[in-house]
Amino acid sequence: MKLFAEKALLGTGWASEQLLTIENGVITQITQGIADDADKVVSTIIPGMVNCHSHAFQRAFAGFSEQGSEGKDSFWTWRNIMYQFLEQLSVDDAQLIATQLYIEMLKSGYTRVAEFHYLHHDNQGAPHNELEAMANAIFKASNASGIGLTMLPVLYQFSGFGEQTPNHGQRRFINSTAQFNELVSACAELAKRTPNTNVGIAPHSLRAVNKQGLIDAVNHVRSLDDKAPIHIHIAEQQKEVADCLAHYQKRPVQWLLDNVNIDKHWCLIHATHIDENELNGMVETGAIAGICPTTEANLGDGIFPTTEFMAKQGTIAIGSDSHISVNPVEELRLLEYAQRLIKQQRAILATTKTPSVGLNLWQQAAKGGAQSTSSNTGELAVGKQADIVVLDQDKLNCFATGEKYSLDSLIFASQNNCIKDVMVNGQWVIEDHQHPLEQDIQNRFTDLLAKLSS
Structure with missing residues (x-):
């Protein structure tokens, strides 16, 4: 045409x-x-925008967690409410929620989504007869809606640093490394049968996986595709940083840089609380900063140092994460406004070459999103x-x-x-x-x- x-x-x-x-x-x-x-x-x-970070089932959770308790709420209390909510969801429910979400994404200008998928098992924590049943629901939702999909099955094994036993609310997420690699291979087969899809992985976080599990999972997916995207939650909350320091004697991003072969196909989701050395390390390796401004604001996470990161030619992508908003315009607006509030200046995320903040942000996020999904997208x-x-x-x-x-x-x-x-x-x-x-x-x-x- x-x-x-x-x-x-x-x-x-x-x-x-x-x-x-x-x-x-x-x-x-x-x-x-x-x-x-x-x-x-x-x-x-x-060019269409890439949504670099999605937990599709959480679209049905939007609005259920805004009941306060006199200033005692945090990411961690929100997470407990979320665990209770997802106990109810069936495979069919997950497919319906994802289809609704992906239609909303398309209508707002997202044309591809990286699905950070960790709802694997039934509501008792038992694997489905087909291990990939929940993942297949996401593939079906992508195909029905027409959005491009990068499926990122999540490796989730522990409830905290030091290989702490998973809690009751996490039972639907848990896989051994061998079972997880089997799931990834099954998803790769689903991608061969579903147009405009590919597969990477998402080790959930340093608190939810250990070093060996992380390395084994990366080696397996890279044996299937040497450019497979790898996404990980990292340094989202200050408690996570403190716990990582106590366990590894290193900050989360620094530990990752020192222990894993990070490259331009890695996307570090949130990376909210990083120091200058970690920021420089991300830039040097080419790792993408996956920033989710509306969710990070909703959960009280903090603000990523976007100005400093982009000034050093760091690559950014945006995601809607918990889907409290499903709108790239709002993500990019809040990305800039957060920097204005910190710096007490205006029109910050622009360059001499591209003085339009809106133009610079759309182009940078679209290209970074394409890189984060190893997809041939991001520009016309x-x-x-x-x-x-x-x-x-x-x-x-x-x-x-x-x-x-x-x-x-x-x-x-x-x-x-x-x-x-x-x-x-x-x-x-x-x-x-x-x-x-x-x-x-x-x-x-x-x-x-x-x-x-x-």
Whole structure:
């Protein structure tokens, strides 16, 4: 097919009157063109955003954990409530929740998701007859919705540093390393049968795995794919840093850098509490900082040193994590605003080359997200997968217009959804703000929420 865009944010920057030829899901040609040559004519296109960190089942949990207890709440009390909630979920429930979530992601401009998947077993903690049953529900949700998927099965073995015995709420997550590697291999087979998907792994955290389990799991997935993405929760909470120091005598990111062969396919999720040496180490290895601003704010985690990291050419990606928000615009807005509040300055995450904060953040996060998923996405260029977001220019015309301001208006001025159409892998999945399955899925999802909250 041929797509004509009045304005296109290409890998080289903004360009006018661009004709994109798309074959087998890939952009094969970009030329200065005329609308008469196109199958579809649109106003403004930008690359789709990659969501680098998702726990799909937590979408159904949004809103259930905001009951306070006189300032005594924290990430750790939230986690206990979450454990109680997920005890109820079946395989079918997980598939429905993920489908609802992925449709919401598409409508907001995400075109690929890295699913940090740790809900493996039944509600008694026993493996399903097919070990990959829960993972297969996620693959089915991806296929039904049309979003690209990077499946990251999670290795979870302990409840704390020092190989502490898992608690009751964690029983659905636990695998031996051998069983986990079997699951990863099964997911790799599912990916071969599901379009636009790939597989990596996610050792949950340094508190939930030991060194040998971590290394064995990495070696196994890299035997299947030498570019397989590896994601890990790290340094999210100050308690985690203190516990790691007490056990390993090193801070979490420093221990990881010293003990594992980190490369550009590693994504360190949160990395909120890092020192200068750890920050420099992440930059030197090429590891991606997977930042989840709305969830980190919701859980009271803290603020990643984004200004300093990006100033040293560190690579960032964004994720919606617990899905208290499912909107890349809000993630990027909060990413910048948190830095403004700390620095007491404005327009911080821009560069001399790219003075538009919105443009710089969208481009950097899209490219970093592609790197975090080892996917051929992240920019509009010949040879790249056709993951394309069409902006609703009628809505954006209410704010500062023109190439110079388009992404700033999208991220910092608009309050409504300004994503009109979305293409993933050469297929339209959102047209005129709508997904073909959304009403049916939403009706079933609201019924499920009513059952879970009764």
